[in-house]
Amino acid sequence: MGDLVVGLDVGTHKICTIVGEVRPEDIYVVGLGIETSDGMKKGVVSDVGALSVAIAQSIRKAEKSSGYDINRAFVSVAGSHISSLTSRGMATVVGSRSVQTVDLEKAMSVARNIAIPHNREILHVVPRSYTLDGQEGIRSPLGMHCFRLEVDAHIITASTTSLANLEDAVESAGLLVDRFILNPLAAGEAVLTPHEREMGAVVIDIGSGTTDIAIFIDNTVWHTAIIPVGGNHVTQDITYWMRVPFGLAEQVKIQRGHADMQAVSESEVFPVEPFGGEILPVSRRDLAMVIEARFEEIFEMVEKEIKRSGYAGLLRAGSVITGGSSLLPGYRDLASRILNLPVRLAQPERVTGIADTLKNPSYSTSVGLLRLGLEMDAMLEPDQDVNVGVPVNQWTRRMNNFLKRFLPQDE
Ligand SMILES: Nc1ncnc2c1ncn2[C@@H]1O[C@H](COP(=O)(O)OP(=O)(O)OP(=O)(O)O)[C@@H](O)[C@H]1O
Ligand SMILES: [Mg+2]
Known part of the structure; x- marks a missing residue:
């Protein structure tokens, strides 16, 4: 057995635990546990108990599929407190x-x-x-x-109480936090090419509760931000507009959703059963209008954040969009126009092992977490060996967060 690295991506929509075996050429995924999230709102903990149960289920699934006992993990963190x-x-x-x-x-x-x-x-x-x-x-x-x-x-920096709540939820699920890793750093790690990282690119992870941004220039991170708006807001908009339960709105979004109303024919109509029970015809173009408006708002917020960073002129490789909500069709031209940048849609590619499920934009952060976790592992001091299962001083771990990749190497 090689060394193990475990990534725990605690999203607003899903929890994803990945167990990776460290091999000379790459990390090999040997276990996976995906569970619907609970107790998270806009990237922060809203119910520690519910979240802990969901995390525990995700871990059990990962343990079962990998055959390993998991006792610690690198954990993703986001939210507007960042x-x-x-x-x-x-x-x-x-x-x-x-x-x-x-x-x-x-x-x-x-x-x-x-x-x-x-x-x-x-x-x-x-x-x-x-x-x-x-x-x-x-x-x-x-x-x-x-x-x-x-x-x-x-x-x-992050709010101490937000981190403590997340840590509580993870520990109640029976796991120690190796380190917290910021979502967009992990997403960038999974989807950016070395060329993009070098030339200057912004990675935009549109999840369900948040849209996470990281600007990479000269092979390092220059700016990061979390915008507390994502796919959940799109679904909420549909809920209000069609007067249907959240679950149905989510289904409609995924099956019929489009973010470019001009690309949808006026004649396309589908039946929906709103509150009240009477089945009504809904125009798909009108649905696209609702979705387009929210996506427009999201990209305007991203553009504002890029401008605020002061690095808008340095993004020569453009933008790379990922996250579960990037699966919606039709927003590419909108994004390119608002951001005034070329747009590439991305998902994790270089993943080996039982990894087919992970080759999806929803899992960019999850996969990146594993890779950054491996690099950070190599930076731990000898008394902080992650494989021996002893509790370590969390404070030291958090404070000692040099990212090896981002340290200039001796040439
Ligand atoms: N095929 C699809 N079409 C449109 N939207 C989709 C599709 N698949 C997933 N989504 C949306 O993607 C979102 C989930 O994305 P993701 O898994 O990246 O979120 P998360 O990581 O759990 O949340 P966050 O990072 O925001 O806390 C949900 O809003 C879901 O509706
Ligand atoms: Mg996410």
Whole structure:
């Protein structure tokens, strides 16, 4: 048996546990547990008990299909409580020598040492670029000579209570949280090509409770944001408009939904049974009008966020859209027009093992979680070995969130 990595994607719509065996060439999926989510609203916990039951069911399924006992996992996190900022850290390189890892860590620890409100904590610290003796834009300072090393870091913070609620739900389901990983970082990991990551691209994961955004430039993360609007809102709109229960609206959306009303014929009509019991004809074009309006709003919010980041002009590889709601047909031109960017629709590709189900945009975050989890595993200190099953200091784990991929490598 190889080492195991477990990803637990706690979504608003579904919970997905993936068990991966680490093999030299890739992670091999050996177990999968997908369960309908409960107790989550717009990416945050609204009912710890209900969520815990759903997580436990997802874990049991993954244990059964993999044959392994699972006792810890990397867990996805989202919600509007997430925020991010850029911070600068500095270190002096003493003794006329080149920059070493210890100098990078010193600069990063200064960048991380920012005042944040007592009810928030740092989730990730990602080095973006370095400045050596005033020369900006250095990506790989290791081995270069300088006296003054500065780092610009993207710092992602989360509400302590939101994380604690999620942690409670996971622990009540019998699992320890290895680390929390921000949804769009995981989604980016699963769907972006190395070229897109390098050239500049925004990954947009339209789920059910949230739309998650991450901007990757120069092979690292420059901006992240969570917008608390997603596919659930589309379904709610249909519920109000057709006066039908949520479940029926969801079914109508998936079977008949379209996000471009001009592409739907005026003559297309289908029967629906609203509250009251009388079956009525519904125009599919009118349905598309309702859906298009919500998608328009979502992309306008994404566009605003990209503009707010200040990096709109740097997205040379355009946008990559994923998430369960990206399965709706018809929004591509709308997205491209509003974002003023090329659009690529994506799902996880390089997945091996029992992975057919995962080759779907709904599972981008789930798959990315596993990959980032593996990389973070490699960063743990010896006393934090994830495979021995001992509880670790969660605080240290959260604070120590260097993402190995985003650290410049010695060239
Ligand atoms: N074929 C489809 N057509 C349209 N919408 C779809 C389709 N399949 C799934 N969806 C929608 O995708 C959403 C679920 O997406 P996803 O699985 O990415 O969400 P999640 O990860 O559970 O939620 P979140 O990340 O927002 O907390 C639901 O709103 C669902 O209605
Ligand atoms: Mg999701």
